[in-house]
Amino acid sequence: xxxxxxxxxxxxxxxxxxxxxxxxxxxxxxxxxxxxxxxxxxxxxxxxxxxxxxxxxxxxxxxxxxxxxxxxxxxxxxxxxxxxxxxxxxxxxxxxxxxxxxxxxxxxxxxxxxxxxxxxxxxxxxxxxxxxxxxxxxxxxxxxxxxxxxxxxxxxxxxxxxxxxxxxxxxxxxxxxxxxxxxxxxxxxxxxxxxxxxxxxxxxxxxxxxxxxxxxxxxxxxxxxxxxxxxxxxxxxxxxxxxxxxxxxxxxxxxxxxxxxxxxxxxxxxxxxxxxxxxxxxxxxxxxxxxxxxxxxxxxxxxxxxxxxxxxxxxxxxxxxxxxxxxxxxxxxxxxxxxxxxxxxxxxxxxxxxxxxxxxxxxxxxxxxxxxxxxxxxxxxxxxxxxxxxxxxxxxxxxxxxxxxxxxxxxxxxxxxxxxxxxxxxxxxxxxxxxxxxxxx
Ligand code: S3P
Numbered sequence: 424x425x426x427x428x429x430x431x432x433x434x435x436x437x438x439x440x441x442x443x444x445x446x447x448x449x450x451x452x453x454x455x456x457x458x459x460x461x462x463x464x465x466x467x468x469x470x471x472x473x474x475x476x477x478x479x480x481x482x483x484x485x486x487x488x489x490x491x492x493x494x495x496x497x498x499x500x501x502x503x504x505x506x507x508x509x510x511x512x513x514x515x516x517x518x519x520x521x522x523x524x525x526x527x528x529x530x531x532x533x534x535x536x537x538x539x540x541x542x543x544x545x546x547x548x549x550x551x552x553x554x555x556x557x558x559x560x561x562x563x564x565x566x567x568x569x570x571x572x573x574x575x576x577x578x579x580x581x582x583x584x585x586x587x588x589x590x591x592x593x594x595x596x597x598x599x600x601x602x603x604x605x606x607x608x609x610x611x612x613x614x615x616x617x618x619x620x621x622x623x624x625x626x627x628x629x630x631x632x633x634x635x636x637x638x639x640x641x642x643x644x645x646x647x648x649x650x651x652x653x654x655x656x657x658x659x660x661x662x663x664x665x666x667x668x669x670x671x672x673x674x675x676x677x678x679x680x681x682x683x684x685x686x687x688x689x690x691x692x693x694x695x696x697x698x699x700x701x702x703x704x705x706x707x708x709x710x711x712x713x714x715x716x717x718x719x720x721x722x723x724x725x726x727x728x729x730x731x732x733x734x735x736x737x738x739x740x741x742x743x744x745x746x747x748x749x750x751x752x753x754x755x756x757x758x759x760x761x762x763x764x765x766x767x768x769x770x771x772x773x774x775x776x777x778x779x780x781x782x783x784x785x786x787x788x789x790x791x792x793x794x795x796x797x798x799x800x801x802x803x804x805x806x807x808x809x810x811x812x813x814x815x816x817x818x819x820x821x822x823x824x825x826x827x828x829x830x831x832x833x834x835x836x837x838x839x840x841x842x843x844x845x846x847x848x849x850x851x852x853x854x855x856x857x858x859x860x861x862x863x864x
Contacts, residue, residue: 463509534605697745
């Protein structure tokens with residue numbers, strides 16, 4: 424929930440130097456918890472992100488009968504076990520499931536609940552209650568799940584599953600891993616092959632992790648299928664660091680003179696590191712080193728060094744899904760570059776935790792930077808001599824990625840900034856400020 428508290432973010436006193444790690448990947452953490460809950464037996468998880476969003480998934484599956492025993496490890500991660508409901512299915516909860524701020528929790532749950540004959544009301548906080556759900560309920564209705572009120576876009580929504588789900592071939596109208604995953608998870612229990620085709624590749628953590636839980640999955644660029652019905656078996660998952668969190672440290676190093684850092688043990692899944700491709704095109708001194716795999720997820724480290732001269736670039740529509748959560752911070756970096764940066768076809772930004780398209784434009788305007796929409800494109804006119812004006816207060820609107828983006832304007836500049844409701848960073852990266860400060864030379 425959004426508050427009026429303003430947190431003052433002071434400029435960093437010295438350049439960022441050294442080695443950092445970031446907490447576990449949020450998307451992979453959700454999937455590890457949710458898939459474990461669906462499986463027969465006890466899964467062992469480690470490196471799980473301890474954040475509000477992931478706790479929404481943990482609480483939801485506990486309400487549905489999974490036994491969640493994950494404990495803080497003192498480093499921002501959770502480890503332990505999840506005993507799933509397996510073949511007996513989730514139990515009928517006696518109250519609505521509140522998914523908090525977490526779009527991934529509610530949308531994936533809709534797919535998970537679809538094959539089971541129980542009736543569950545799903546809701547969330549005021550931000551989640553404004554986000555579109557029909558993109559998920561529409562394909563699940565084709566498979567046989569029922570939603571009430573029928574055809575409703577916004578939470579709360581009540582779902583009644585069906586034990587006779589039909590497989591479908593679904594051409595998704597947008598590149599969304601949440602939509603793809605919801606349909607595939609329902610498909611695990613439908614008789615036959617369920618396929619999702621996408622207009623552009625979205626993150627593929629589901630396709631990579633489902634086989635680890637005993638679900639044969641076929642996947643290629645822009646298409647993924649499962650053949651059901653399948654028995655999901657418990658597994659072990661170690662969650663690698665979150666590249667979306669690393670992106671904030673990388674951007675800070677690029678903007679703070681004299682900085683040079685390495686972020687270690689981070690997922691280098693190509694579907695997630697589009698921000699590095701964009702930064703390279705801007706001329707930024709960034710480099711990734713592949714060091715191995717966590718399960719099927721490639722991981723390694725990312726090095727970033729202060730780059731005084733950056734240039735604007737065009738980010739093609741096909742690449743947007745691979746950097747969708749990084750557009751706020753990339754827009755801030757673009758604000759420091761020579762020339763215009765164009766992010767093509769970013770209409771999905773309008774339906775994130777806030778309308779991020781508008782929030783980016785408004786926040787950059789406070790900084791004196793021209794940014795505007797042209798159709799569904801976002802344009803940012805950079806200013807290499809950008810100086811943050813004194814006395815600015817940014818409104819995060821309760822959106823974690825906006826809070827961290829505007830914090831970087833204060834951290835990397837010469838004057839402090841205020842951030843309204845900065846505490847919402849706990850949704851994905853509770854230790855954000857500590858991690859940045861620990862890198863101060
Ligand atoms: C996510 C998918 C993306 C992303 C979100 C996490 C996931 O959303 O923005 O933060 O874990 O599947 P969409 O599926 O709506 O693109």
